[in-house]
Amino acid sequence: MTLMKKTAAELQALLHNREVSVKEVTEDSFKQIAKLDGQVKAFLALTEEEALAKAEALDNSSQDSRGPLFGLPIGIKDNIVTKGTATTCASKMLENFVPVYDATAVEKVNEAGMVSVGKLNMDEFAMGSTTERSAFQTTHNPWNLDCVPGGSSGGSAAAVAAGEVPFSLGTDTGGSVRQPAAFCGVVGMKPTYGRVSRSGLVAFASSLDQIGPITRTVEDNALLLNAISGIDHRDSSSSPQQVPDFKSALTGDIKGLRIAVPKEYLGEGITEDVKDKVRASLKVLESLGASIEEVTLPHSKYASPTYYAIATAEASSNLARFDGIRYGYRSENAGNLEEVYTRSRAEGFGTEVKKRILYGTYALSADHHEELYVKAMKVRTLIAQDFASVFENHDVIVGPTSATTAYEIGGVAQNQLTLYANDILTVSVNLAGIPAISIPCGFSNGLPVGLQIIGKHFDEALIYRVAHAFEQATDFHKSTPSLGEGTN
Amino acid sequence: MTKFTTEDVHYFANFAKIAFSDQEAEVFSEIISELVEFGDALKEVDTDNIEPMTHPLQMFNVLREDVPQDVLDRDEMLASVKEHEDGMIKVPNIL
Secondary structure: OOOHHHOOOHHHHHHHHHOOOOHHHHHHHHHHHHHHHHHHHHEEEEEEHHHHHHHHHOOOOHHOOOOOOOOEEEEEEEOOOOOOOOOHHHHHHHHOOOOOOOOHHHHHHHOOOOEEEEEOOOOOOHOOOOOOOOOOOOEEOEEOOOOOOOOOHHHHHHHHHHOOOOOOEEEEOOOOOHHHHHOOOOOEEEOOOOOOOOOOOOOOOOOOOOOOEOOOOHHHHHHHHHHHEEEEEEEEOOOOOOOHHHHHHHHOOOOOOEEEEEEEOOOOOOOOHHHHHHHHHHHHHHHHEEEEEEEOOOOHHHHHHEEEEHHHHHHHHHHHHOOOOOOOOOOOOOHHHHHHHHHHHHOOOOOOHHHHHHHHHHHOOOOHHHHHHHHHHHHHHHHHHHHHHHHHOEEEEEEOOOOOOEOOOOOOHHHHHHHHHHOHHHHHHHHOOEEEEEEEEEEEEEEEEEEEOOOOOOOOHHHHHHHHHHHHHOOOHHHHOOOOOOOO | OOOOOOOHHHHHHHHOOOOOOHHHHHHHHHHHHHHHHHHHHHHHOOOOOOOOOOOOOOOOOOOHHHHOOOOOHHHHHOOOOOOOOOOOEEOOOOO
């Protein structure tokens, strides 16, 4: 059996007792990728040579120099820059772009002793929720290869679910860690805005973007978030808030905890099978001693249009840097400087990206700025206030992560407004800047359902405590897709 | 009902510096019209006396000492540039 379905603690025990070497763990990851990724298509690039060299160096390192995640393999979403390894954002625009520095989160996973095995597929520039918008390949859901893995961090979630790597980094601007984690039956955390440095994350919407860990278990997720969190002089929006030891929050005790369930999250548009699993999960939490109370987040229905106005406005500005001059794609068909810009961008960006840039440009234009962009920022205030008032009397908010289970590839997801409406459960969290996790809470027709736990600013520790207590009381995290090795 | 015309596509594409053919403009006019209508839902929200939320965290004047740090290597950076000469990036004639 592969080592890639073991937890960090199990792998580290094997490493500590010298039952396996870091090199063997790393090789096992590449073996799994070689066996499975022809079907899953999670990886855009592999860094086997560098990874094995690092693994050997780690094997020869002294005990006292070993980081907290020593010897563990990780995959990195391809919008997080990696020095010397192409970082494409799954876009033709950056197909040949090789960064000259590491993102802070990448530096931190390296310092923690992890071994990066490659770069993971995504929707182009993280714009999408199916990974079908990648310019290079569509990633398949390991639970059902005919279905999408979700997105935009679809590669990151599918690689962990398939057992290619036990850890990955994703990014979440409107649900892009949590929704694919839900679709693939793994654990995905969107930390508080500012918890993790955005330095080296290719910006999509700067007031919403966060890097987050995707893992098989809650404990592993807490360990990885500990490794990547903290203030960074390269990101002035990173927070000076102290980073607690998230692992010590995993007490299993949630007695007396006050859980809020927004009625909007179990209402219209959420499929019955998802509602059933979430209601059953609430019973589990109740049986563990938590109290459940229905609440309202009255501005939820405006979250998606608010999000699309703000996210596209910020994207239209952020993506202005891709001009064909300094790096990235440059059109061969440009006769003058203006055409270098307009044709490089026309040929380098995909449809979804152009659409969002156009709408964002419209939202920021003199004639529409007030009625759309500023209006959306005001509604954002109301959405944040909704959460704040619920948190006055409750500790966490619980609901589904996604309105449905994974869609069929090329199916319903082709309708943009259906997709955008499905984002209602995740985008408001980014708008408010608060943290939320998705954990497995059941299956419907063989596809995983995700439970979302939302907390106050910088209260990831409590989210992990609830998630871990639920995980320990259930067996959903123990199921893995049978892909490639029969049942296990 | 088209709210975002093909002329609008060309008008905003000019700011966004993206070339669109007339045929593409037709397609994007429909797509963006749907989005404009989607965004219209915000008009029904009462936002009188509500301040716009410009940032998810309240942070002010993040300062640091004015000393050079994280200096990147010029040759490494130029490696990703399509055309360059003597450390300068080449573009088509602009005059």
